Amino acid sequence: MRRSMLFLPGNTPNIIINGDELGADAVILDLEDAVAPSEKDAARILVRNAIRLMKFEKSEVLVRINSMDSEYWKSDLDEIVPLKPDVIMPPKMSCAADVQAIDAYITKLESSLGIESNSVKLMPLIETALGVENAFQIAMASRRVCALQLGGEDLTADLRCKRTREGNEIDYARKRLVCAARAAGVDAYDTPFTDVNDDEGIYADTEYAKSLGFTGKASISPRHVTAINQVFSPSQEDIDYAYEVMEAIRIAKEQGRGAISLRGKMIDAPIVARAQQTIAMAEELLMMAGGGNE
C-alpha cells in the first residue's frame, strides 16, 4: 500500500534518520531539486549510507535521481542501485526513450552486481508538457515502471502559467496522467500540494486527486502526510460495504445463483474487484496499527 510519498532532502541527515517515523507509506530520498549542485556528491553518499544503515521498516524507499540532462544521473544510479532501493524516480521523463535509456543502464548495473533482473522498479516523474502528452508511452516503456508521478511545479513552468491553490492549470495533466497510467496497468500519483501552512487546502486537494482516480499523492511536508493517508484510506463505510459485497457473493454461490444484487444494485466484476482492494487495504491498515485500539 502506497498512499503517501514524502520527499526528503538527500543532504539533511537529521531529517533522513527520522524518515520512517513520519507516517508516510514511502519516502523519496531526493538527490535532485532539494540538493544544490555543490552538494550532489555529499547527498549521494549520505543517501547511500542511510539506505545501508537505516532499516526503513515503516516506509518504502524511493530515490529521486538527477535528470538525464545533468551530469549526475549515472553516478546516482552507480551509487544507489547496489543497495536495491524499492523504486528509482527519474525526473523530467518526456518520452519512452528516456525511460528505456535509464532501464538499460540499471539492467547493466543489475547484471554486473548479480542483482536479480528487473528487481529495481521505476516511477517516472512527468513534469513537462511533452511528458504529459506521452504519458501512456512512458508508462509502457519498461517492465520496471510501476507508477507515474505528476510534477506540477516544473510542469506549470513549462506550460508558462502560474501554479495556483485551485490547480485548474494542471487539471488536464492530472486527468491525462491517471488515464494513461490506468491504461498501462500501473499506479498514478498526484503532485505535492505546496503550501505547508494550508491545513484545509491539503485536504481539499487530496480529495480532488482521489476523485480523479489517483492511487496516492506525493508530499513535500511531513505535515501533509496525515491528510493524504486519511483521504486515501478506505472509510469505515467503504470497508463495511466491501465485506457486504463479499458476503453477498458467498451466499449467492451457496444458493447457486449467477446474478447477484446488493442494496438494489447489480454486483458486477469491477465492484467485486474494488471490494477486494478495499478489504486488502483495510487489513493492511489494521496490521500497520498493530491491532491497537486508538
Place this chain on the structure above:
Amino acid sequence: MSNKIVKTLREAIELSGLKEGMTISFHHHLRNGDYVLNMVMEEIAAMNIKGLTVNASSLFDTHLPLIDHARNHVVTKLQTNYMSGAIGRFISQGVMEELVEFRTHGGRPSAVESGVTPIDVAFIAAPVSDTMGNCTGKYGKSACGSLGYAFPDAMNAKKVIVITDSLVPYPLADWSIPETYVDYVVAVDAIGDPNGIVSGTTKITRDPIGLIMASSAARVIRHSGLLKDGFSFQTGAGGASLAAAKFLKDIMLRENIKGSFGLGGITGYMVDMLKAGCFQSLLDVQCFDLEAVESIRSNPKHQEISATHYASPSAKSAVVDSLDVVILGATEIDTDFNVNVHTDSNGFIMGGSGGHSDTAAGAKLSMIIAPLSRARLPIVTDRVTCISTPGKDIDVLVTQKGIAVNPRNKELGERLRQAGLPVVDIHELKRIAERITGVPQRLEKGERAVAKVIYRDGTLLDTIYSVSDIG
C-alpha cells in the same frame, strides 16, 4: 511607621544591616527581563560589601554581571535551582570560590524554612506594591503574574526589601505577599523589560518529530489508567510538551473528562484548557506568558501558589503530591532512567532541576519526552553525566522511535503494550540511537568540583566537575 518607603536602594541596603558573609536572595519571576538582581548587586559592589552568598531561585543570561561580582569576591557562593547556559559556562570553568549549590523548586523553600539556607536579606522584585509593602505580580507595567518563588523568601528572611516600579497608595487590596513580612519599599524606574519577562505567546511545535512524540505522550496518558474525572496534569513550556497538552485536550473534550487541576509553570495553553472545562482550577507558581498573566489576574479559578505549596517535601503536603501526570524534558537519560537536565554534552552547566525532580517524585506518572538524538549525540546513555532526577522517579521515556517504560512500573508497561503502543526496552532505544550516531566518547571529569546537585530532601545527588573551555 507611616510607611516603609525608602528613597534609594542604597539606603534600603544600609537599613537592612547587610554585611560581609551574609546571604541575600532573589526570585526569578522577571526571568530574562529582570533588572533587580543586577541593580542590587551593582549597589552592593559600590558599597564594597564582599563575601556574600546569593540565593536565587533561578539565574538567566541577563544576570551575567554576577560573574564579575564573583571575580571581585563580592559574591563567593551561589545557591540556585537553575542557571542558563551563559552563566553555567563560567561556573563550569571554576569562577566561583565555593561550590554552587543546586536545589529544586521544592527543596529550596524547604531548606530556607528549616534554616539550612537562612536568608539575611530578601530582595523582592514586585510589579506593583503599596507604600507598606503589600505587593503582587498581577498588575503594573512589569506584570509577571504569580510570585510563587518569592513567598518563602519574604516569609523567612530576616529583612525583606520590596523593589517596585509601580507604587500605589495603601492598601493594595489584591496582594500576593502581605505587608506583614516587608521591612522596606523602594520605588525605581523599572524592575524589568516586559519583553524578557513573558513571551508574547508560547507556541506549539510544528516540527513533525516533536508532534510524533507529543502524540505518543498523549496516548501514553490515555492508556495509563489515570485519564479520568479528577485528572491532574503539569507540562512545560517547550513546543513538544505544549503539543502533548493539545492532543490531551482533544482527548479530554472528546471523552468529556473533567480534570481537577493543571499545575505549573502555567502557559496560555493551560489557560485554554481551563476555559474549555478540562480542569476545575489552575495552581500557578509561575506564569510563562501574557495569557497566563491575564488569567491569574482575572479568573478566580486560576490560583497563585507559593513554592512551598507547590513542591516542598517538608510541607505537610504539597500540590505535587496530588499530581497525576507530569511531562518533562531531558538532555540525557540513562538505562536506569536517571535524568540529566543540568549539563550539556560537553559537561558545561546549562540548566538545573527547577521543579523537575519535585514533580517526578510527586506525580503518579512521570514522563520524559526527548528525541533519540540531538546534535549527532544519542540521548540515551549508559550513565548520565549528572543525575538531576533519580531513575526511581521516572516512569516512561517517549521518543520518536519508541516508548521505554521503567521496569519498576510493570503495570504501566503491560497497559501500554496491550493498547498497541510501541513499547521497547530502553537498552534497545540506546542501541538504535547509537546505530545512527555512533558511540560518543565518555567525557573526562574536570579537575575540581564546581557544583553540588542536592535532591529535594537535602541529600547529595551528584557533583558537577569543571570543564576546560573548548572554545
